[in-house]
Amino acid sequence: MTEFTLYRHNPLLDPAVHVWGWEIPVYLFLGGLVAGLMIIAGVRLLIMRPTARQALVCCTVGPLIGLVLLSAGMFALFLDLSHKFYVWRLYLAFEPTSPMSWGAWILLFVYPALLANALTHLPEAIPALAKRVPVLVTISDYILARPRIVVGIGLANMAIGVALGIYTGVLLGAMGARPLWNSAVLGPLFLFSGLSTAAALLHGILVLTTPDDERPQFADFLLSMVARWSQARPLDTRIAPTLAQADNSFLTIELGLLGFLLIGHLTSTAVHQQAAGLLLTGPYAAVFWVFVVGLGILVPLVIQHLELLHRIRHTIAPSLLVLSGGLVLRFVLVAAGQASHWATALP
Amino acid sequence: MARYIMVIDTRRCVGCMDCVVACKTENNIPEGYTRDWITETVCGEFPTVGLEIRTERCNQCANPPCVSCCPTGASHVHERGGVVLVNKDECIGCKACLAACPYDARFIHPDGYADKCTFCIHRVEKGLDPACVSVCPTHCMHFGDADDPLSEVSRLLTSRPQHTLLPEAGTKPRIYYLT
Numbered sequence: 001m002t003e004f005t006l007y008r009h010n011p012l013l014d015p016a017v018h019v020w021g022w023e024i025p026v027y028l029f030l031g032g033l034v035a036g037l038m039i040i041a042g043v044r045l046l047i048m049r050p051t052a053r054q055a056l057v058c059c060t061v062g063p064l065i066g067l068v069l070l071s072a073g074m075f076a077l078f079l080d081l082s083h084k085f086y087v088w089r090l091y092l093a094f095e096p097t098s099p100m101s102w103g104a105w106i107l108l109f110v111y112p113a114l115l116a117n118a119l120t121h122l123p124e125a126i127p128a129l130a131k132r133v134p135v136l137v138t139i140s141d142y143i144l145a146r147p148r149i150v151v152g153i154g155l156a157n158m159a160i161g162v163a164l165g166i167y168t169g170v171l172l173g174a175m176g177a178r179p180l181w182n183s184a185v186l187g188p189l190f191l192f193s194g195l196s197t198a199a200a201l202l203h204g205i206l207v208l209t210t211p212d213d214e215r216p217q218f219a220d221f222l223l224s225m226v227a228r229w230s231q232a233r234p235l236d237t238r239i240a241p242t243l244a245q246a247d248n249s250f251l252t253i254e255l256g257l258l259g260f261l262l263i264g265h266l267t268s269t270a271v272h273q274q275a276a277g278l279l280l281t282g283p284y285a286a287v288f289w290v291f292v293v294g295l296g297i298l299v300p301l302v303i304q305h306l307e308l309l310h311r312i313r314h315t316i317a318p319s320l321l322v323l324s325g326g327l328v329l330r331f332v333l334v335a336a337g338q339a340s341h342w343a344t345a346l347p
Numbered sequence: 348m349a350r351y352i353m354v355i356d357t358r359r360c361v362g363c364m365d366c367v368v369a370c371k372t373e374n375n376i377p378e379g380y381t382r383d384w385i386t387e388t389v390c391g392e393f394p395t396v397g398l399e400i401r402t403e404r405c406n407q408c409a410n411p412p413c414v415s416c417c418p419t420g421a422s423h424v425h426e427r428g429g430v431v432l433v434n435k436d437e438c439i440g441c442k443a444c445l446a447a448c449p450y451d452a453r454f455i456h457p458d459g460y461a462d463k464c465t466f467c468i469h470r471v472e473k474g475l476d477p478a479c480v481s482v483c484p485t486h487c488m489h490f491g492d493a494d495d496p497l498s499e500v501s502r503l504l505t506s507r508p509q510h511t512l513l514p515e516a517g518t519k520p521r522i523y524y525l526t
């Protein structure tokens with residue numbers, strides 16, 4: 001038997017570590033989502049067919065939303081700082097061993113890359129805006145007349161997106177003090193979770209912006225799930241399936257990476273096994289299995305699979321599930337990670 | 348170059364918390380916060396039960412994750428004795444160092460910056476012992492330079508069995524507990 005008594009009660013640390021509240025999971029979620037939007041936008045820009053509505057949603061609408069979401073994420077991060085008015089200190093130093101320092105500098109490059117991607121096809125995507133602001137047409141024409149710049153913008157978005165997505169995971173993964181986080185799998189996991197949420201968001205936008213007569217209602221979706229699941233929906237073939245296909249691939253990889261994370265911990269030291277137990281059977285298990293694995297990954301995988309087989313209509317339901325699953329994943333990992341501790345190994 | 352360490356005799360420590368009060372007074376630590384604290388570990392089955400009382404604080408790790416994760420350089424290793432310090436004018440209060448410390452030795456000062464034990468470097472530079480060491484009524488705490496083979500701490504380390512806290516976390520703590 002070992003009984004440990006601690007005579008200390010420092011705020012944020014005792015009785016349990018809770019140095020990061022809601023702001024960091026929200027920031028990590030939005031950062032991952034923006035990373036996914038960047039990668040999809042970059043890839044789509046390189047293989048653009050300007051007439052395709054889906055391509056315009058990926059290359060223009062996605063980056064524009066990304067700019068807003070990134071700003072919201074950075075605001076959440078700012079809210080988390082306890083010495084807020086010294087935030088500019090981040091940009092007076094580059095600390096190569098600090099993932100947060102890398103992140104601060106990567107974020108600086110995200111804005112111009114996203115903006116350049118959005119501007120490239122903006123007049124085609126939002127003609128009303130281009131009419132009012134003619135300079136947008138000039139910029140777009142200038143970029144499109146120079147294929148090298150287009151390729152550069154596409155590649156930059158892909159590269160910076162990958163760096164941003166991985167960084168959101170490495171930020172936690174580099175913390176050796178919190179056994180649950182201490183895994184190199186967290187970088188790719190957050191990258192693919194970011195990609196799946198981005199593909200889901202874009203697919204949701206595509207479904208929502210399909211003209212009214214083509215857009216299936218949620219009640220329709222439920223009905224078709226229950227009663228008419230076996231009937232093909234030729235109407236839905238007008239929605240380009242690539243995003244839903246991509247989303248399913250990302251979700252499958254994400255599921256695999258979650259498995260690797262847990263296997264890695266379960267085959268590691270006692271404190272790592274204990275940390276994995278927090279998710280598998282401990283206080284975070286219900287949320288993890290129901291909202292992350294079940295509703296966040298498995299259910300949307302099945303729904304999107306049926307959509308792609310034209311058994312049911314495309315709806316925004318899987319998008320909403322994937323997006324909430326991605327958010328809950330960050331909340332669960334940040335909270336459970338802070339609950340995992342080496343102190344269980346104290347003499 | 349000096350390498351400051353602390354050697355604490357757990358056989359003498361009675362958990363009186365004089366060190367806690369001395370630190371709070373010396374370093375003007377706000378109410379509700381503390382840079383050092385007492386822990387008690389009871390091991391075994393009755394009647395063979397062992398009790399270890401420890402006075403704990405930042406372990407002034409030789410491989411400090413709180414320094415390597417700091418995005419601004421506010422957390423740094425002082426050239427004197429390798430003491431880990433925080434420059435409050437560079438700290439943005441991101442709390443990465445709090446999350447990175449396996450000993451939970453840091454806290455956020457009510458003014459917003461990360462704070463922790465400094466080994467009372469301001470006293471050490473004047474040739475004095477840290478406040479906690481100087482007040483200990485059982486003389487269980489010893490402070491000195493591990494690189495000086497003639498120092499009291501070096502002598503104690505070679506003459507008595509000792510352990511550090513969570514050496515498996517890889518931080519190379521520099522507070523040694525004599526058992």
Ligand code: SF4
Pocket residue numbers: 404405406407408411412413414431447448449450451452453463518
């Ligand atoms: S005990 Fe914690 S705060 Fe102190 S040097 Fe080690 S890691 Fe840093």
Ligand code: SF4
Pocket residue numbers: 413416417418419420421422433437438439440441442443444445460461
């Ligand atoms: S809270 Fe301050 S000292 Fe700690 S990592 Fe952030 S900037 Fe560095």
